[in-house]
Amino acid sequence: MTPPDPTDVGDMADGSDPEIVLVPLTAAFAPLASALHAQGFDDAWDADAIIRLLDVLGAFGILAYRPGDTSKNAKDQPLGFVLMQAVMDEAEINTITVAPDARRMGVGRALLDAVKERLEAAGVTRILLEVAVDNDGAIALYRQNGFSEIGRRKRYYSRPDGLKVDALVLERLI
Ligand SMILES: CC(C)(COP(=O)(O)OP(=O)(O)OC[C@H]1O[C@@H](n2cnc3c(N)ncnc32)[C@H](O)[C@@H]1OP(=O)(O)O)[C@@H](O)C(=O)NCCC(=O)NCCS
Known part of the structure; x- marks a missing residue:
């Protein structure tokens, strides 16, 4: 590459x-x-x-x-x-x-x-993102990087098995 x-x-x-x-x-x-x-x-x-x-x-x-x-x-x-x-x-x-x-x-x-x-x-001045509530690794990365939770979107993600998973909305002010 x-x-x-x-x-x-x-x-x-x-x-x-x-x-x-x-x-x-x-x-x-x-x-x-x-x-x-x-x-x-x-x-x-x-x-x-x-x-x-x-x-x-x-x-x-x-x-x-x-x-x-x-x-x-x-x-x-x-x-x-x-x-x-x-x-x-x-x-x-x-x-x-x-x-x-x-x-x-x-x-x-x-x-x-x-x-x-x-x-x-x-x-x-502001960075936003959505992350699945069960994505512990990504949530840990974001928190470590200064993001905090400002909301939650119900049943936002659909898994291949049909399971619906909430998303957390995270924000970082810069
Ligand atoms: C989430 C993701 C991008 C993290 O990337 P990464 O290169 O492994 O992260 P880093 O090595 O930079 O981690 C930095 C810090 O974040 C936290 N962290 C990252 N992954 C973690 C995990 N799986 N469990 C716990 N803490 C974690 C730790 O505090 C870590 O610092 P440390 O290793 O010194 O303890 C990677 O796991 C990934 O690609 N996951 C699949 C895709 C995904 O879920 N993306 C996010 C969608 S919202």
Whole structure:
């Protein structure tokens, strides 16, 4: 995987792990993002859906990867991505996902830190998101990142077995 615009990397916050590199998620990475999404969610988004979401006014994404060791001809490893939409001074996290074998290494935190830095620079003051009430890992990540609960949407998500699950609405003021 070769990032299309490596010069953008320096503009973004990265995590404490020097191996995590963050680049803008462009349409060229949509198939890769779709594959990552399928590992995180039952209702995987295909590449076209991701491109459409990136096309919306105020939308942007950030992709995390670990560079491969060029001396060993090793490929870059995609780690995760976040997809955002900002409108005026508010932004929403459309999705965030990290590859199962890269979890609990700070990738999610690095993505949220980069999002915050970019939104802050753009004058956004509030980030919102919805998360399933039983998604303990994601809720822990968001709370650790300064989000708090402001509401609940009843039976918001449908599981493959037909089960309806409430969503928590979380907010972070920046
Ligand atoms: C939620 C998700 C994005 C977290 O990504 P991650 O890269 O593993 O998160 P990080 O390693 O940056 O975690 C940062 C902190 O969040 C908390 N956290 C993250 N995952 C956690 C888990 N499964 N259980 C408990 N705490 C967790 C911890 O406080 C963690 O810090 P620590 O590892 O030093 O204890 C990842 O689990 C994922 O992709 N899940 C599937 C998709 C999903 O549910 N997305 C959210 C939809 S709303």
